Amino acid sequence: MKIVVLMKEVPNTYGERTLSLETGLAERATSDNVLDEVTERAMEVALAYADAHEGTQVHALTVAPEGATTSVRKCLAMGAEAATHVVDDGLVGADLGLTAEVIAAALGRIGFDLVVAGNQSTDGMGGVLPAMVAELLGVPHLTNLSEVTIAEPEVAGTRVSDDADVQVSATLPAVVSVTDALPEARFPNFKGIMAAKKKPLDVLSLDDLGIDAEDMTASRTIMLAIDQRPPRTAGVKITDSGDAGTQLAGFLAENQLI
Amino acid sequence: MQRDVYDEDHEAFREVVKEFIKRYATPEKAKQWDADGEVDRDTMQAAAEHGIVGLSVPEEYGGAGMLHDFRFRCVAIEEILRPGHAAALAGGVGIQDDLAVPYLVHFGTDEQKQKWLPKMATCEVLGALAMTEPGAGSDLRSARTTAKKVDGGYVVNGSKIFISSGKTADLVVTFVKTGEGNRPDDFSLLLIEDGMEGFVHDKKLVKMGSHGHDTAELNFTDVFVPDENLIGGTPGQGFVQLMKNLPLERLSIGAVAAAVSEAALEWTLEYTTSRQAFGQPVSAFQNTRFRLADMATTVDVLWAYIDRAMTLYGKGELTADEAAKVKYWCTDREWEVLDQAVQLHGGYGYMMEYPITRAFVDARVHRIYGGTNEVMREIVARSLTGRK
Numbered sequence: 001m002k003i004v005v006l007m008k009e010v011p012n013t014y015g016e017r018t019l020s021l022e023t024g025l026a027e028r029a030t031s032d033n034v035l036d037e038v039t040e041r042a043m044e045v046a047l048a049y050a051d052a053h054e055g056t057q058v059h060a061l062t063v064a065p066e067g068a069t070t071s072v073r074k075c076l077a078m079g080a081e082a083a084t085h086v087v088d089d090g091l092v093g094a095d096l097g098l099t100a101e102v103i104a105a106a107l108g109r110i111g112f113d114l115v116v117a118g119n120q121s122t123d124g125m126g127g128v129l130p131a132m133v134a135e136l137l138g139v140p141h142l143t144n145l146s147e148v149t150i151a152e153p154e155v156a157g158t159r160v161s162d163d164a165d166v167q168v169s170a171t172l173p174a175v176v177s178v179t180d181a182l183p184e185a186r187f188p189n190f191k192g193i194m195a196a197k198k199k200p201l202d203v204l205s206l207d208d209l210g211i212d213a214e215d216m217t218a219s220r221t222i223m224l225a226i227d228q229r230p231p232r233t234a235g236v237k238i239t240d241s242g243d244a245g246t247q248l249a250g251f252l253a254e255n256q257l258i
Numbered sequence: 259m260q261r262d263v264y265d266e267d268h269e270a271f272r273e274v275v276k277e278f279i280k281r282y283a284t285p286e287k288a289k290q291w292d293a294d295g296e297v298d299r300d301t302m303q304a305a306a307e308h309g310i311v312g313l314s315v316p317e318e319y320g321g322a323g324m325l326h327d328f329r330f331r332c333v334a335i336e337e338i339l340r341p342g343h344a345a346a347l348a349g350g351v352g353i354q355d356d357l358a359v360p361y362l363v364h365f366g367t368d369e370q371k372q373k374w375l376p377k378m379a380t381c382e383v384l385g386a387l388a389m390t391e392p393g394a395g396s397d398l399r400s401a402r403t404t405a406k407k408v409d410g411g412y413v414v415n416g417s418k419i420f421i422s423s424g425k426t427a428d429l430v431v432t433f434v435k436t437g438e439g440n441r442p443d444d445f446s447l448l449l450i451e452d453g454m455e456g457f458v459h460d461k462k463l464v465k466m467g468s469h470g471h472d473t474a475e476l477n478f479t480d481v482f483v484p485d486e487n488l489i490g491g492t493p494g495q496g497f498v499q500l501m502k503n504l505p506l507e508r509l510s511i512g513a514v515a516a517a518v519s520e521a522a523l524e525w526t527l528e529y530t531t532s533r534q535a536f537g538q539p540v541s542a543f544q545n546t547r548f549r550l551a552d553m554a555t556t557v558d559v560l561w562a563y564i565d566r567a568m569t570l571y572g573k574g575e576l577t578a579d580e581a582a583k584v585k586y587w588c589t590d591r592e593w594e595v596l597d598q599a600v601q602l603h604g605g606y607g608y609m610m611e612y613p614i615t616r617a618f619v620d621a622r623v624h625r626i627y628g629g630t631n632e633v634m635r636e637i638v639a640r641s642l643t644g645r646k
């Protein structure tokens with residue numbers, strides 16, 4: 001059984017997080033960059049399974065700038081056997097579609113029975129990447145799981161939505177994404193750090209994966225302009241002297257909200 | 259000032275220690291340590307699982323094999339002490355890795371290593387080092403705890419005092435008199451085990467600070483200790499063995515002093531920039547600014563000195579008198595920094611709920627134990643002029 005975990009490095013939610021007004025990208029240089037906590041929980045799902053099932057291979061996969069090596073090493077120190085880091089200048093500002101293509105191509109190279117991801121990242125908050133990857137790979141996907149059971153040849157879990165908790169299952173190979181309802185991940189220890197140094201860390205470029213980031217035939221989301229959010233102006237205060245309803249309706253109509 | 263002794267492994271380890279403190283050594287737990295007067299064993303064992311203690315145990319016995327490289331130890335010291343509530347843990351860890359384990363690694367017979375080190379790596383066995391006696395502190399040669407040779411072992415009588423981790427310890431490296439006089443070769447180190455008949459070590463001493471780390475009195479009444487527990491297997495080596503590990507013990511205290519000074523500077527910066535007086539933050543007064551500048555410079559120099567000492571220690575070149583300089587100089591500076599830091603906290607600096615207050619009382623002993631700072635100066639002077 002080979003489990004690949006999609007790991008993402010993000011600016012620490014508890015620290016400074018800013019967007020550059022020039023590039024529209026997160027300022028990585030000024031933020032404290034860490035593994036997204038939900039992806040660590042995804043890693044825990046894989047590692048916990050591997051602890052209980054000898055012969056399980058856990059592989060970490062990340063698409064991230066060069067500086068993310070510390071985070072990649074942390075995945076290895078936590079217990080992943082190997083890691084793949086896709087780095088390419090052509091991926092700066094990549095949208096979800098391109099990122100999904102890259103991840104799917106990398107997964108094709110690595111091979112997998114199960115892919116585990118976080119449900120959505122704390123920076124981009126797209127939430128659709130795992131489904132896109134599954135689509136590209138032509139395998140089933142179970143997303144937003146608050147509980148996961150891996151039992152070859154199947155993976156199952158509870159999918160949470162606003163209206164209901166749904167029990168879902170799929171035949172492997174499959175892609176799953178998990179929520180932060182899953183247990184807090186383990187953290188590395190001294191031996192893990194030392195062992196990580198001897199583990200394989202594969203660095204791949206777009207060329208290696210045969211992907212053209214500039215392919216104009218694909219539909220892409222790109223950033224055209226970015227502006228500082230205007231400062232908040234004082235709102236309108238309606239005091240009720242019998243005609244508040246009319247005033248409210250007037251305000252909404254004026255702003256073309258009704 | 260940027261330090262340059264650490265590489266990415268040390269920085270990765272720093273994150274491990276920080277995360278460990280966050281999850282396992284919470285302020286609530288530290289309150290419990292204070293109430294119990296000792297760090298609970300579960301926390302020590304969890305620390306061992308994460309490689310935060312057991313660093314000095316060789317790899318073949320389950321440790322990290324870092325006895326000759328103090329840098330990981332120093333990172334552990336820094337990060338355990340930084341938040342201010344977990345100092346007791348730093349104490350327990352330090353005794354195990356710097357005061358107990360090294361005697362087995364350096365001088366233990368193969369059997370002794372096999373028997374004890376794997377368990378010390380996991381903290382199933384906690385160690386302590388007992389030299390000081392009611393009548394013999396600085397003047398160690400007047401120690402009177404005797405170990406009389408009998409068939410198959412030794413019979414120990416006497417007492418030890420002020421022994422760090424003395425109550426929780428399962429294995430005490432004990433400085434005993436195996437000869438008749440007080441020449442260096444009249445002394446030996448014996449491994450005395452918890453549970454040996456006649457060995458009582460449950461008397462915890464009430465101290466000024468370090469309330470969460472046990473310091474105990476040990477009593478020995480006709481304790482039979484088998485030959486196999488004589489460290490190294492040959493009697494008369496006790497003094498030489500102690501001398502060999504002194505640089506590490508002193509470096510360790512110096513590193514604690516630097517780490518506490520750095521933490522104190524951080525707490526004081528935070529406090530003085532938020533505390534208001536006369537319509538401005540306390541940090542806006544020139545006196546405060548100059549004191550903070552002095553503290554920051556002192557911290558830089560402390561690390562420069564510790565880092566140099568660590569490098570020499572790593573090469574096996576840190577001499578006993580150099581380590582004595584480090585110990586007294588760093589702890590003297592620490593005391594100045596802490597005194598200043600308390601002053602800048604005003605009345606809050608006298609309240610035990612503030613980390614600076616605890617650090618202040620905890621630090622008072624740094625100039626006393628590990629050899630008093632007077633004795634350290636004496637050692638340094640002797641290296642300069644001989645005994646004249």
Ligand SMILES: Cc1cc2nc3c(=O)[nH]c(=O)nc-3n(C[C@H](O)[C@H](O)[C@H](O)COP(=O)(O)OP(=O)(O)OC[C@H]3O[C@@H](n4cnc5c(N)ncnc54)[C@H](O)[C@@H]3O)c2cc1C
Pocket residue numbers: 387388389390394395396397419420421422423465473623626627628629630631632633636
């Ligand atoms: C909290 C705590 C933990 C400790 N942990 C341990 C431990 O784990 N293991 C252990 O073995 N011991 C431990 N000790 C003991 C400690 O190392 C001794 O207290 C210390 O060495 C001083 O010995 P003393 O208390 O007998 O003081 P004394 O030796 O009686 O000294 C009294 C004063 O006289 C001064 N003095 C003595 N000789 C000279 C001299 N030649 N020149 C100038 N001045 C001198 C001293 O500097 C001191 O100021 C601990 C002590 C404390 C308080």
